[in-house]
Amino acid sequence: MSLPSAMQPFLSRRTVAEAWSWIDSHASWLPAEWVPIDGSAGRVLAGEVISPVAVPGFVRAMMDGYAVRAADTEGASAYNRLPLRLVGEVRPGQAPTVSVGPQEAVRIATGAPLPPGADAVLPVEWAAEFAEYLEAMATVTPGRHTSPVGEDISAGQILFQRGRRLRPQDLGVLASVGIGQLSVVRRPTVRILVTGDELLPAGSRPEGYRIVDANGVMLAALVERDGGLIIDRRLIPDDPAVVWEAMRQPADVVLISGGSSVGHLDYAPRLLREHGELAIHGVAMRPSSPAGMGRLDGRFVFLLPGNPVSCLCAYDFFAGRAIRLLGGRSAAWPYRSIRGVLARKLSSVIGRVDYARVRITPQGIEPVAISGASLLSSTTVADGFVVIEADSEGYPEGSEVEVFLYDI
16 A cells, blocks of 8 residues: 555665765855954854954063163172162053163062163062162073063964854953954854644643653754854644744744654655755664755755654754854864773664764763664763764674763
């Protein structure tokens, strides 16, 4: 008995590599926008940044003490104190009003400009100050305890290259040279649509035969992690008219969780095929084999399975990759990885990629579960995952594997 068109099984499944190739060929950087330096941590630079000034822009003291001529301290020690006349003081942020002549000294604070005539700083602990003079108790050489012009940053120096994801210390450097606005890659706008008549909003309690949406809140956190800007997140019923109206709304990326397979209630793939491009539907991987992707009016649309682990896996493998690339970030997973030895074997089937959840134990890397796409708790007890490539039947006990850790 033949199935209705809506129930046709997957005729073939594309490889993960083919899906990545399709994403990479379409996900180019979004246009740049100018943003204030405050709040720009984590943003990606759209172009190189060049320092307009030198830092420091003047010779400054690096210690509290006395601005002196180094030659006047030659031979000074605790047992051979050399007297210097105290002729004034220089404070940070103020222009010097005195100069240093032979056998003279000026009291100076850390960060203050070195007065004319001085070429070194005698630290306060190496001197004994009296009413109008001091005694030098150590020898300093020219330039000692001072910071020359441009020691930190030179005028015209390239501070950061295009594509740099800004860290807090980067912002400090940018602020130090007087930069207040930055040209960064625009954040991809993302619309999250979770389908299913059985779903209740996050924060509800399960009741009767209805369950609480777990995917929406999980996807929102993943999108934020990857630099996306969520402009809509909602539950929608299994109604083709409602699904179509929601998925056609503007966004750089539309994520549809649920209704991604070939069942009679799986409307999103058919709507995408009819009105746009369903480039890939069905991927040779476990879980997430019903995942799909395409474009609608130039926007990315990702079809994510409703089962929570499959949804997480499909997002990380495909949708997250596109969001990161659009925003100027690396396509790679934003997980740190370690290498470890398997305490038990990990089995797979040649021809598909497996996303195997694992724990790190004193005995080694332990599989948590490979099946059970609806068991989201398997990802919370797991420390990370191992990717078993399509050309492998798995890894025997004692094998060294790469583990991608969830603790980002």
